[in-house]
Amino acid sequence: MGRRAAVTALALAASSALVPVRPARAATRAGAAKVPKVPANFMWGVATSGFQAEGSFPDSNWTRYAAQKKPGVTDPYKNSVDFRHHYPEDISRARALGVKVFRTSIEWARVEPKRGRRDPAALAYYDDLVRRIRAAGMRPMLTLDHWVVPGWVVDQGGWTNPRTVGDWLDEAAFVVRRYRGMGVIWITFNEASQYLVREFTDEPLTAAQAATMQAALVKTHRAAYDLIHRLDPGAPVSSNVAYGTILNGFMDGVLFDHVTDKLDFVGVDYYYGASLTNTTATNAATGEPWKVDPEPDGLYYVLRNYQRRLPRLPLYVVENGFPTDNGKARADGYTRSQHLRDHIYWLQRAIGDGVKVVGYNYWSLTDNYEWGGYRPRFGLYTVDALTDPKLTRRPTDAVATYRGIIAGRGVPSGYTPVRKPAWCTVEDPSTCLVPTPTPPAQ
Template identity: 70%
Template structure:
C-alpha cells in the first residue's frame, strides 16, 4: 500500500540517520590530532571601544546615549584599557601569547575632520611599542564598527565621502606602524557591522545595500593600499560564522573579496546541530544560555578550507560568555571550553587544514555593545561594582598558559562536550560521514 510504502521509506531514512549519528567525529583521545607547530600564533583579542573607556564622540557613544532606556548598562569607562594597557599587555605576556589584537580607533585619532589628536597618536604609538616589546605581534583592526561623530553627521556609509575619509585614516595608521610586523584587519565582521547599523541607526534596505557595497569597495582598496605601504604584511577581514545564516553573513563581504585576503580570519562562537539549537538565544542577547558546540569549529575550518584552499586560516575570535561571571548551570567551565576548541582545531589541522593562529576573545571582560553582563574575559572585571576594576584570573588562565607551552591538548585528552549529531557547519559530512583519524603524532 502507498501509505505503508511511505512509512517504510521513512523508517529506512530514520535508521540511516541513526546509524550516521554513530559515525560522528570520534571524540576518543588525542590520537586524532597533531601538536601545534612551534611558530603557531597564539593570541588574545580585544577592541578599542569595548575596552578603552574615556571614549570620544562616535556613532556608538551616540547609540548608547540615545538608547539609554533600552541598553542594559551605561558605557562608563569600560575596563579603562586606555589607562591600564601596560598592565594588560603584561597579563597577555604572562600567558605566553605571540599576538595581541586590538583596534586603532578612528574616532579617537581624528575627533574632528582633518584634526588628529596628538594625545591619541601618542597612546597608540606607545600601545604598539609595548606590544612589540613584550614579544608579541600587533594584530590591528582598522574598523571594529565604530566611526567618528562627524562621520555619522555626514551620513556614515550612505555618503561616498566616507570611503575616502576611511582610506585616508587607514593610510595614516598603516604608514605609522608599517615597520611593526602588523597583521592587518580591515573590517571586523562586516556582516555584524551591517546588522548593528541596521538596528541602531537604523537603516532601510537601500542603505543596507549601499553600506555593503561601500565596505566591499573600501576593503579592496585598503588591501592594495596596505600592500603598497607595507608590502610583506598580511591583510584580512575576519568573518563571523553564523550557523544557519552563514550564507547571508558571507555575502556581506567575504564572497566579494576572496582575491584580496592573505589569510582568512574566522570568528567562531556558536555552532548548531540537530541536538543543540540553543544558538537561537543569540537573537535575544542571552549569550550565556547558548550551549557551546566545540566540534562545529572543526567543520567550519574544514568547509572554509575547501572554499579557499590557498589561504591559511586564523581563528581571530573564539570564547564563551558567562552570565555576569557566574558558573554555568551545566558545570561547563571556561577551561573546558578552551580545551575542547583547541582539541577540534588540532583535529582539523591533522586533516590538512592550514591553521596559522588562534586568538582568545577576550583578554578581559568588556562592554558587549550595551551590556557588561556577558563575560568573555580570561580575566574578569566587575565594571559596575568594583571601582578598582581589578583583573581577576578565571580558570582558563592557567589552561591557556599550559596549552601554549604544551603546544596543544595533553595526551589522552577527551573533549568534555561530546559532539552533537548533524552539525549545521557541514550537514553532509557530519550527518552521513566521518573524518578520517590520522595516526598518532
C-alpha cells in the same frame, strides 16, 4: 566580538543565500584520532577592541547608541574597563600567558575626533601601545574598523555617504604609514556582516541604505588591501568573518564572498554552532549568549569548510570565546577552561587533517563592553566594570589553562573533549548519516 543581535532583522531572503556544504567523510567525524601538537611557530593570541575596552571614548556612533539606549543597550558605557590607562599591566598579563599576538583596534574616532584634526594624545597612546606590544615579544594585530566611526562621520551620513569611503581610506593610510614595518597583521573590518546588522538596527538604516553600506564596505576593503600592501609590503591583510550557522551564507555574502581575491588568510570568528538537537544559538540573537549550549566540534567543520573553499589560503581563528552570565557558573557546570580545551582539541584535529590553521586568538583578555552591556563576560580576566571603581582584573580558571595549552603546543594527545560531538550539525550535513560517536576513553 559582538552579540549575534537581531540577525533576523536582516534576513533579507537569507535562505536563498545559503552556501551548500560539501559532506565530510564519516570516518573523519569525532575524536577517533589522537591530536597532533600545533606547529612550533603557531600564533597564539588574545584579542580586544578599542571602544569595548578603552573607556573615556570620544564622540562616535557607539557612544551615541549607548547614550540613546538603542536596542540591546542595557548598561551605560561609563569608562568600560579603562584599558587606555591599564594597558601596560594588561600587556604584561598577555605576555605572561605566552601569547605571540595581541589584537586590538586603532580607533578612528579617537585619532581624528574632528575632520582633519588628529589628537596628539591619542597618537601618543597608540604609539606606546604598539611599542609595548612589540617589546613584550608579541606581534600587533591591528583592526582598522571594529564597528566604530567618529561622530562627524555619522553626521555626514556614515556609510550611506560616498565620501566616507575616501575618508576611511585616508585614515587607514595614515595609520598604516605610522605602524608599517612593525610586523603588524592588519584587519580591515571586524565582522562586516555583524557591522551591517548593527547599523541596520541601531542607526537604523533602510534596506536601500543597508545595500549602500554593504557595497561601500566591499569597495573599501578591496582598496584598503591594495593600499596596505603598497605601504607595508609583506604585511598580511584580512577581514575576519563571523560564522553564522544557518545564516552563514548570508553572513559571507556581505563582504567575504566579494573579496576572496583580496585576503592573505581566512580570519574566522567561531562562537556558536547548531545541530538538529541543539538550536540554542538563538539565545545569542536575543541577547543572552550565556544560554547557548556550545558545540566545540563545529569549529573543526567550519575550518575545514573554509579551507575547502579557499585551499590556497591559511586560516586564523581571530576570535573564539565563552560568555558567562555576569561571571556566574553555568548551571550545567561547563567551565571556561573546559570550553577552551575542547575548542583547541578540535582545532588540533583540523590541523591533523590537513587544514592550514596558523593562529588562534582568545576573545577576550578581559571582560569589556559587549555592545550594550557588561553582563556577558568573555574575559580570561574578569572585571566588575559597573561596581568596582578600581576595575580590578581577576583571573578566571582559564588563565592557567591557556598558559598550559600554549606551553604544551595544544591539549595533550590523549585529551577527551568534555562536550560530545553534535549529531546532525549544520556545519556538516554528512554527520546526520552516522550515529554520534563518543571519543574513546584514554
